[in-house]
Amino acid sequence: MPARAPARPDEARILARACLIAATVVAATAVVPFSPTAPRTLGAAIAAIGLVVGLALRTWGDRARVWHIHTTLALATLLITVCVAESTTPQGTLVTAVSYVWVVMFTAAFHRRPTMLRHIAGVASGLGLGLWQACAPAGPYTWAYLTVTYLAVALVLNGRVTALREALATDPLTGALSRRAFRQAAQVEMSRARRTGGSLTLVVLDLDDFKDVNDEHGHAAGDAVLAGLVRGWQLTLRPGDSLGRFGGDEFTLLLPDTTADGARALLSRLRSDLCGWSAGVATWVPGQSFEDWFAAADADMYAEKGR
Numbered sequence: 208m209p210a211r212a213p214a215r216p217d218e219a220r221i222l223a224r225a226c227l228i229a230a231t232v233v234a235a236t237a238v239v240p241f242s243p244t245a246p247r248t249l250g251a252a253i254a255a256i257g258l259v260v261g262l263a264l265r266t267w268g269d270r271a272r273v274w275h276i277h278t279t280l281a282l283a284t285l286l287i288t289v290c291v292a293e294s295t296t297p298q299g300t301l302v303t304a305v306s307y308v309w310v311v312m313f314t315a316a317f318h319r320r321p322t323m324l325r326h327i328a329g330v331a332s333g334l335g336l337g338l339w340q341a342c343a344p345a346g347p348y349t350w351a352y353l354t355v356t357y358l359a360v361a362l363v364l365n366g367r368v369t370a371l372r373e374a375l376a377t378d379p380l381t382g383a384l385s386r387r388a389f390r391q392a393a394q395v396e397m398s399r400a401r402r403t404g405g406s407l408t409l410v411v412l413d414l415d416d417f418k419d420v421n422d423e424h425g426h427a428a429g430d431a432v433l434a435g436l437v438r439g440w441q442l443t444l445r446p447g448d449s450l451g452r453f454g455g456d457e458f459t460l461l462l463p464d465t466t467a468d469g470a471r472a473l474l475s476r477l478r479s480d481l482c483g484w485s486a487g488v489a490t491w492v493p494g495q496s497f498e499d500w501f502a503a504a505d506a507d508m509y510a511e512k513g514r
Contacts, residue, residue: 212272212273212395212399213270213271213272213273213395213398213399213402214268214271214272214273214275214276215317215391215394215395216268216269216271216394218271218276218317219264219268219269219271219275219276220264220265220268221313221317222264222276222279222280222313223261223262223263223264223265223268224261224265225261225309225313226257226258226260226261226264226279226283227257227258227261227262227265229257229261229283229306229309230253230254230255230256230257230258230261231254233250233253233254233257233290234250234251234254236250237250237251237254241296241298241299241302242295242296242298242299244295244296245294245295245296245299246293246295249289249290249293250290253286253289253290256282256286257286260279260282264279269398270398276317277322277326280310280313280314280326281326281329283309283310284307284310284326284329284330284333285333287303287304287306287307287310287333287337288333288334288336288337289337290303290306290337291303291304291333291334291337291338291340291341292336292337292340292341293340293341294337294341297343297344300337300338300341300343301343301349303337304334304337304338304349304353305353307330307333307334307353307357308357308360310326310330311326311327311330311357311360311361312360312361312364314326314327314361315360315361315362315364315365315368316364316365316368318365319369320365320369323361323365327357327358327361330354330357331350331354331357334350334353334354335350338350375387375388376388378451378452380430380433380434380452381433381434381436381437381452382434382437382441383437383450383451383452383458384449384450384451384452385451385452386451386452386453388451389449389451389453389459389461390497392449392451392461393409393449393461393497393500394497396449396461396463397491397497399463400463400491400493401493405463405464406463406464406465406466406469406490406491407461407462407463407464407465407490407491408462408465408466408467408469408470408488408489408490408491409459409460409461409462409488409489409490409491409500409501409504410459410460410462410470410473410474410486410487410488410504411453411457411458411459411486411487411501411504411505411507411508412457412458412459412460412484412485412486412508413456413457413484413485413486413508413512414436414456414457414458414482414483414484415482415483415484415485416482416483417429417432417455417456417482420432420482432482433452433456435479436458436479436482437450437452437458439477439479440458440477443473443476443477444460444473447463447464448460448461448462448463449461459501459504460473466490467488467489467490470488470490471488474486474488485508485509485511485512486508486511487503487504487505487506487507487508487509487510487511488504488507489501489503489504489507
């Protein structure tokens with residue numbers, strides 16, 4: 208995903224929460240340190256940085272960009288490295304090094320594998336530098352053990368999350384986006400349209416007399432019609448367009464850089480012999496919520512059915 212693309216709102220919110228929790232934990236260790244020689248001033252400064260970053264992400268998370276997320280993770284890696292390097296006891300060094308795990312788990316849960324591996328490479332580099340600076344006993348062994356552990360946890364978590372995300376993102380029958388995934392795609396495009404001023408149009412399609420297909424020919428025939436329609440539509444849609452299935456026989460189209468007239472012209476090219484449909488069109492207005500936008504397209508569809 209491009210660095211300046213909008214970040215997913217849930218990713219920014221969870222990262223904000225992680226920063227605030229981490230700031231609270233570090234502040235507690237500054238008040239009640241592991242040892243009398245622990246760098247309490249450093250701990251207080253890092254807690255303050257975590258608090259500021261967490262509050263900023265919480266306040267402006269809906270405007271966050273992908274680069275904000277990656278910069279925050281890189282900053283967290285750097286701050287943990289400083290803490291490891293400044294640890295004054297072997298126990299403190301090891302306990303502090305475990306803090307990298309939240310960076311590892313976050314990137315494993317939210318990012319594709321190449322991006323995740325880059326963040327883990329940063330963690331491994333920071334861990335090695337911190338252990339060397341702290342003159343940790345058995346430093347190479349500790350580095351290798353923790354690095355392999357972080358990598359193993361990340362690979363397992365990332366694989367499982369990716370599989371679950373793919374299962375939740377697509378309709379198993381047609382391959383169209385699920386309702387939740389379509390809504391997330393719409394939120395991203397709404398943020399982009401707000402930033403660029405481009406047109407963004409939503410189409411709601413409802414199949415006509417689809418119940419009759421199921422009643423007369425059986426549900427297997429109905430499923431074949433739905434899958435066939437989606438395959439045909441996907442051949443016509445552009446790579447940047449999104450197609451979702453919102454209900455049994457209700458579909459949605461998300462069309463970036465497209466006006467209402469352009470959407471209607473596209474609909475005429477999507478017509479199929481498999482089944483007819485009614486469609487409603489609405490162009491997004493800056494500041495409009497997804498619910499209101501969808502309701503406008505839905506109302507336009509019912510108006511077409513009444514004509």
